[in-house]
Amino acid sequence: MNKTIILNNRPVGKPKPEDFKIVSEKLEKHLPEGEILLKTKYVSVDPYLRGRMTDADSYIPSFEINKPIESAIVGEVVESNNQSFSKGDFVTGLLDWKEQQKSDGEGLMKVNAEQAPLSAYLGVLGMTGLTAYLGLMNIGKPKAGETLVVSGAAGAVGSIAGQIGKILGLRVVGIAGSDEKNEMLKRDFGFDETINYKTTGNMTKAIADACPNGVDVYFDNVGGEVADAVMFNINDFARIVNCGAISIYNATEIPKSISVQPFLIQKRALMQGFIVMDHANQFSDAIGQLSQWLKEKKLTYTETIIEGFENIPQAFIDLFDGKNKGKMVVKV
Amino acid sequence: MNKTIILNNRPVGKPKPEDFKIVSEKLEKHLPEGEILLKTKYVSVDPYLRGRMTDADSYIPSFEINKPIESAIVGEVVESNNQSFSKGDFVTGLLDWKEQQKSDGEGLMKVNAEQAPLSAYLGVLGMTGLTAYLGLMNIGKPKAGETLVVSGAAGAVGSIAGQIGKILGLRVVGIAGSDEKNEMLKRDFGFDETINYKTTGNMTKAIADACPNGVDVYFDNVGGEVADAVMFNINDFARIVNCGAISIYNATEIPKSISVQPFLIQKRALMQGFIVMDHANQFSDAIGQLSQWLKEKKLTYTETIIEGFENIPQAFIDLFDGKNKGKMVVKV
Numbered sequence: 001m002n003k004t005i006i007l008n009n010r011p012v013g014k015p016k017p018e019d020f021k022i023v024s025e026k027l028e029k030h031l032p033e034g035e036i037l038l039k040t041k042y043v044s045v046d047p048y049l050r051g052r053m054t055d056a057d058s059y060i061p062s063f064e065i066n067k068p069i070e071s072a073i074v075g076e077v078v079e080s081n082n083q084s085f086s087k088g089d090f091v092t093g094l095l096d097w098k099e100q101q102k103s104d105g106e107g108l109m110k111v112n113a114e115q116a117p118l119s120a121y122l123g124v125l126g127m128t129g130l131t132a133y134l135g136l137m138n139i140g141k142p143k144a145g146e147t148l149v150v151s152g153a154a155g156a157v158g159s160i161a162g163q164i165g166k167i168l169g170l171r172v173v174g175i176a177g178s179d180e181k182n183e184m185l186k187r188d189f190g191f192d193e194t195i196n197y198k199t200t201g202n203m204t205k206a207i208a209d210a211c212p213n214g215v216d217v218y219f220d221n222v223g224g225e226v227a228d229a230v231m232f233n234i235n236d237f238a239r240i241v242n243c244g245a246i247s248i249y250n251a252t253e254i255p256k257s258i259s260v261q262p263f264l265i266q267k268r269a270l271m272q273g274f275i276v277m278d279h280a281n282q283f284s285d286a287i288g289q290l291s292q293w294l295k296e297k298k299l300t301y302t303e304t305i306i307e308g309f310e311n312i313p314q315a316f317i318d319l320f321d322g323k324n325k326g327k328m329v330v331k332v
Numbered sequence: 333m334n335k336t337i338i339l340n341n342r343p344v345g346k347p348k349p350e351d352f353k354i355v356s357e358k359l360e361k362h363l364p365e366g367e368i369l370l371k372t373k374y375v376s377v378d379p380y381l382r383g384r385m386t387d388a389d390s391y392i393p394s395f396e397i398n399k400p401i402e403s404a405i406v407g408e409v410v411e412s413n414n415q416s417f418s419k420g421d422f423v424t425g426l427l428d429w430k431e432q433q434k435s436d437g438e439g440l441m442k443v444n445a446e447q448a449p450l451s452a453y454l455g456v457l458g459m460t461g462l463t464a465y466l467g468l469m470n471i472g473k474p475k476a477g478e479t480l481v482v483s484g485a486a487g488a489v490g491s492i493a494g495q496i497g498k499i500l501g502l503r504v505v506g507i508a509g510s511d512e513k514n515e516m517l518k519r520d521f522g523f524d525e526t527i528n529y530k531t532t533g534n535m536t537k538a539i540a541d542a543c544p545n546g547v548d549v550y551f552d553n554v555g556g557e558v559a560d561a562v563m564f565n566i567n568d569f570a571r572i573v574n575c576g577a578i579s580i581y582n583a584t585e586i587p588k589s590i591s592v593q594p595f596l597i598q599k600r601a602l603m604q605g606f607i608v609m610d611h612a613n614q615f616s617d618a619i620g621q622l623s624q625w626l627k628e629k630k631l632t633y634t635e636t637i638i639e640g641f642e643n644i645p646q647a648f649i650d651l652f653d654g655k656n657k658g659k660m661v662v663k664v
Binding site: 059248255256264269270294 | 383391552553556559568574575576579580581585587588589590591592593594595596597598599600601602603604605606607610
């Protein structure tokens with residue numbers, strides 16, 4: 001029998017274990033012409049999946065109740081009836097939370113297990129790295145000597161965005177939720193300054209202190225009060241990359257913030273939402289650049305790897321308590 | 333004696349007559365080499381001046397207590413000791429609220445009284461028209477067939493922005509504060525649809541009804557609750573021009589709105605603050621285009637002209653009650 005994780009209820013507020021259900025299904029032995037059989041090796045859990053669990057009109061269809069959840073997965077080809085794939089190949093793509101599944105190969109990309117650990121293709125060389133790089137470059141337009149603030153800085157995307165800022169010659173300030181994470185940001189990722197938003201009373205002042213020349217680029221993974229505090233510190237012509245808003249994804253009422261309009265006008269600043277899928281034409285160049293930086297050891301990454309298929313839901317839930325450092329991945 | 337209007341107090345909330353004071357000063361007869369003597373003909377009152385009355389760090393210095401207010405003015409050269417200007421020339425520029433004043437001519441532009449009424453150089457052919465045109469083109473990037481929503485639509489900038497949208501082939505929906513204004517928007521300016529925000533209960537639904545294909549470009553002059561309601565109706569890749577936020581300029585506490593981040597992310601939308609002074613290199617081309625449209629009668633404009641130097645403060649105050657239709661100008 002083949003284990004599958006389905007959406008049991010649409011979460012209200014923070015997702016709970018009961019919102020998911022592990023079921024067993026029979027997997028037909030027969031592999032049709034053109035298909036491959038994949039064994040799941042690594043599963044990516046990401047904050048944006050929370051949006052797909054809601055029954056709302058969005059850029060990507062909602063998950064259906066009693067149907068499998070889907071996320072980025074690295075799988076191994078264990079049987080192939082498709083000329084493009086051979087047994088033993090590793091592939092990545094949006095796949096179901098199943099131990100094994102069939103695919104016609106569409107949307108799957110082969111990955112090289114020699115070049116980088118398989119889990120890296122869900123992180124620094126996957127959507128995570130692409131989001132950090134393309135969001136920062138396309139919207140943030142960073143210039144050497146400027147100041148970059150990254151929220152959710154110890155998360156998967158944030159820790160890469162901050163490092164790219166350093167590579168490009170910016171002052172980089174990270175905001176995260178524990179001293180231990182902040183220690184890591186400075187020690188392992190070269191952030192210039194960090195702020196613990198959980199223990200800092202006056203965030204607006206803390207950001208001002210950490211950014212004596214103001215904020216030119218804000219890579220926002222969290223929204224909410226942290227984003228409000230940054231707004232008081234932006235410079236003329238600042239660019240704000242709206243990449244995520246994890247602090248308010250679980251809100252059960254429409255969340256309120258300071259009105260951003262007067263700030264944007266006064267500073268002629270820009271805020272723009274970013275979703276990496278819109279930029280597929282840049283993926284290949286971006287992966288090239290990220291691989292190069294990895295090879296040169298200019299870029300490093302951290303992962304939180306949870307073991308066991310049945311722990312996927314809890315790993316996802318733990319994202320909202322910030323239990324991950326860097327990319328949260330489940331090894332199956 | 334020469335009458336001058338000075339800032340008497342920094343307004344708290346909505347400006348009051350007592351925040352201004354008319355004083356008389358002696359004007360030295362002697363006109364130094366290189367200077368001109370100007371007689372004020374028309375004075376522009378604009379919502380953005382409210383910001384300059386506050387003692388806050390901004391893109392443009394605050395007015396000082398007991399010093400004259402400054403705004404866009406059309407003046408007549410009554411005496412010249414500067415080769416670039418002759419007696420009888422009309423000029424426009426940022427000048428003091430004075431009946432007469434001297435200037436070295438820096439920052440002044442000559443205007444042609446034959447080509448357009450003098451007051452138009454404070455409106456459609458002045459900062460107002462430039463703001464509408466350059467804000468819409470540079471940030472809104474309108475495309476034929478799209479839907480443009482304009483708030484403060486019966487105001488000076490809004491009524492021009494909406495007409496430009498029509499010239500460019502967009503569906504244009506205007507939001508204003510009276511049925512009479514909305515009638516004018518449709519009849520005189522060719523708006524497709526209008527919404528009276530003062531009498532409409534559910535603005536989000538009203539905008540949805542008026543914009544069956546959603547909102548692609550939002551030219552925002554007001555911020556606040558109207559801007560919130562538009563946010564629920566934006567399309568993928570929408571562009572929001574943050575041109576003004578008159579609904580919250582008088583706020584005495586930091587105003588709150590819905591958190592825009594989740595909307596911007598989901599729709600990959602852009603919000604950007606616009607201040608026309610940043611785009612001086614485009615003024616000449618823009619005035620050329622606006623004059624052309626005026627000549628072709630594709631573009632029209634309305635003004636509210638108040639008479640009398642001493643009525644300048646009240647004309648300014650009346651902006652915040654929406655008493656103007658189109659550009660509010662004081663004829664001296």
